[in-house]
Each structure stands twice: as structure tokens, then as C-alpha cells.
Amino acid sequence: MKNLSLSVLAASLLLFACSQKPEVIDNSIKIYGKLDNSEFAVIVVSLDEDLAKDSVESDGSFQLKFDYPESGMFMLTNGDLRFSLYLDPGDSIHVSGDVKEFAKTFIASGDKAKENAYLRKKFKAINESGLENFMEIMALKKDAYFSKKDSLISIVKTNYDSLIMGEGIDSVFSAMEESYFTYQSMFMDQLYPMYHSFINKIPQDSVDFPVEETKRKLKELPLDRKELLGVAPYRNLLDQRIGALAGELMKADTTLAYEKVSWIAIDSLIKDPTIKDQLKFETLKSTLEYRGPVHVEEMYSKFLAENTTPKFAEKVEKLKAKWEPISPGKTVPDFTFTDIKGDSVKLSDLKGQLVYIDIWATWCGPCIAEHPNWDKVKEEYKDKPVAFLTVSIDDTREPWEKMVKNKKMEGLQWFASNAWQSELAQFFMVNAIPRFLLLDKEGKIIDPSAERPSGNIREILDKHLDKAV
Secondary structure, three states, X not given: OHHHHHHXXXXXXXXXXXXXXXXXXXXEEEEEEEEEOOOOOEEEEXXXXXXXXXXXXXXXXXXXXXXXXXXXXXXXXXXXXXXXXXXXXXXXXXXXXXXXXXXXXXXXXXXXXXXXXXXXXXXXXXXXXXXXXXXXXXXXXXXXXXXXXXXXXXXXXXXXXXXXXXXOOOHHHHHHHHXXXXXXXXXXXXHHHHHHHHHHOOOHHHOOOOHHHHHHHHHOOOOOOHHHOOOHHHHHHHHHHHHHHHHHHHHHOOOOOHHHHHHHHHHHHOOOHHHHHHHHHHHHHHHHHHHOHHHOXXXXXXXXXXXXXXXXXXXXXXXXXXXXXXXXXXXXXXXXXXXXXXXXXXXXXXXXXXXXXXXXOOOOHHHHHHHHHHHHHHHHOOOXXXXXXXXXXXXXXXXXXXXXXXXXXXXXXXXXXXXXXXXXXXXXXXXXXXXXXXXXXXXXXXXXXXXXXXXXXXXXXXXXXXXXX
16 A cells, blocks of 8 residues: 555655646846937847847837847847846836937836946946047156056046946846956056057057066956957957967968958967857957858858857858858849949949949948049959949038049049948948949849959959850
């Protein structure tokens, strides 16, 4: 009887255990809010990629809901307004403010309200104190620089000191902010010799500064602080360590590309596989977003073979898939522009020639730097069936017209309305300029992110001109 009772009890326990529902993990994050005086109809939340978007109603209200499995510093964008929110999975927060004076009017309620209200105060203090005005701070001589830097960091840190005295502050967030002030000071010291020499027009090796001490501190930087990868100055210092080693490797072998040696440097310095994965992912992501899959095939394959973090593989696959509509061989829509005379023009006007396009703007220094190379290549191919087309994505026509006329820029000078939101920029996912495109004689894509005129574009033009013969 006793054994029977025990058997019944065991069976009951087994039945009870099997009937329990698995724990449901809530990864949802909800951001509600109201933006007064917003002139833009859409608000987007992102972290590495867009996570959710919503329309901003006529009264300024919006709702953003998405799933994310980790804590993060999420970026919200509404036109020119950009602000970050620190949130955990399962959090729900309401934020509001006047777009025209957001730092002053920001109010948060709900989860992480204290932490995010602090962030607004911190960024406001950084702007008002001049902590990020490196040109002014680093022009000072050594002793004055140290005094000024410490004073400004102390001013900004006042808000943090008040925060940690409160109750219920997220411990991870608190540790991140504490490290910000430590590493911000260290990061500025690393930059001082270079900035000071540039501003004061003196040789860098003549700058009075404890350079060896700053180098020693950089070498002692802990490289395994995964929780600090979202802290800007720590990440900047980590990138400096990797960049310094990559530079040494490139000096030893000048044939190596920076992307390749940076991965070698990451493998050499970083032991934590998840940190390795993130750093390599971000390098690949940056190149993939600008150049597209055609130019990162080797990096892409290597990353997928070595990566141990599924979420990064998934993100890379998504990034690659976004380029499919503009991959080689795809037809480009017949976009309309205006030329320097104000006349309407279309891409189809150039059919029958290879079309080499430079997307630029008058405020873009690297764009202007390519102009002499552009003119040189254009002159070399003047008797070939190649159209050299420059398309401005300036906000307005006035600065573009002025530069074209003052510099006597000849040839096909076209203007795209709506700048970054123009049909051309949106279709080709332009997120940085200069950006160069190459189309064939039928208006189909040869390369959606072609070589610059300062690169090996001649080899590519000759190859496709020979094909057309």
C-alpha cells in the first residue's frame, strides 16, 4: 500500500510538471509619445536597423511597438529630431516634448523614466558646457587643457551624481554612465596631441603632453567589457586599439586592405567571441551599406563562416537582401531631374551610352575633393560613348547653381529635388556621399556603388566598353 501511494504521488508530480506552461519571455518594448510642433509625418526607432515606425498624428501622438531581446540605447528619429532612449525588454514608456525645444521640454513616464530624463539633461549639459567643442578645448596648452577638461566633465557629471542618489536606478545603466566619464577623459587625452598640433600649426612631436602615459593607458584598456560597447568613448578607445594594430599590419604589408587587417587585429586583440562577432559585424555592415554585396563577397562569406552569434548573421542577410532590387542587371526607373538651365531631363535621355553618375552636394568635402579626378577621367573618355553625369542632392538649388557657375563646371549638371529623399537617393539607398553609379547603355545597373574617379574606374569602363563593341 505504501509503495502504491508513492507511485501515485510520483505520477501526480509528473503530471503536474508536464502540465506547467513554459515561461513566456516578454521581449516587447512599447514607446508611446507626443511630439508638439513636429513637421514630419513619420517617427522611426532603430538600433543597427529600423525596428518600428509609426505615423505622427495631427496632435503629435505616436505609438511604437517592437520586440528586442536585449537592453539597448534605441534611437528615435522624426525628421531632424533624433534622441535616444535606454530600455529593457518588456519596458513601456511614454515620452513627450516640443520638437523646437526638445531638451528643455522632454518629459518621460513609465519604465526607465528617470534614466531617460537624465540622458536628456546629460546631452543638454554637454552641448551647453562645450565639452564636445574639441577645437576650443584642445587649442589650450597642456595645463590649461587639463583644467578645462576636468571642469567641463565635472559640470556634466553633476546630473549623474544626482541620478545615482535616487532609488530604483537600473544598475547596468548606472555602470555604463559611470564609465562614460572615465573613458571620455581618457579619449580626449588620446586626441590632444593631434588636435593641438593641427590647431596651432606646430609639429605633433613638439606638443608638450605626457604622450607615453596616454599610450600606456590605451594599452591597459580592458578589451572584454561587452556591457560597455554602447558607451561612445569606450568604443572609440577600443576602435583606436584596433586601428593602431591594423595600421602596423598595413605598414608591414601594403597590399592588404584595411577591412581585412582590421579583422586580423580584432582576432588578435579580442578574446570574447561575442565581442568579436559584433565588431566584425559592424565593420561589414558599414562597408555593405555603402558599397553593396558586390564589393564585400569575400568578407561576407568569411563572416558567415566564423560568426557564432545568430542575430548578426540574420542582420547581414537582411542587409544583403535590401540590395537585391539594385543588383547588377536590374533596370533603373526613368527618373526626372532639372538641369542647370531649369529644364526637365531624364535618365533615358542618355541611353546608348554608359552612364557614370556622381551623387554629391556642395557641402560635402569628400565630394569636392573628387572633382579634379572626375574632370580628368571625363576628359580622357570624351571621345568614348560614356556620359559623365553629376547629380546634386543639395537641399535647395541656390548653392548648387552658385558653385556650378562659379567653378565653371561643365557637362551634365543635374539637380535632384528633395535631397536625401529624392527618388534617385531612395532607390539606390544612398546614405553617404559621394556615391558613384555605373549604368549600361540600356539603363541597367552595372554597379550600384561604383569605384570613385580616384580609384580604378578606368579599368571598369574599358571592360564594359569592350563588351559593347
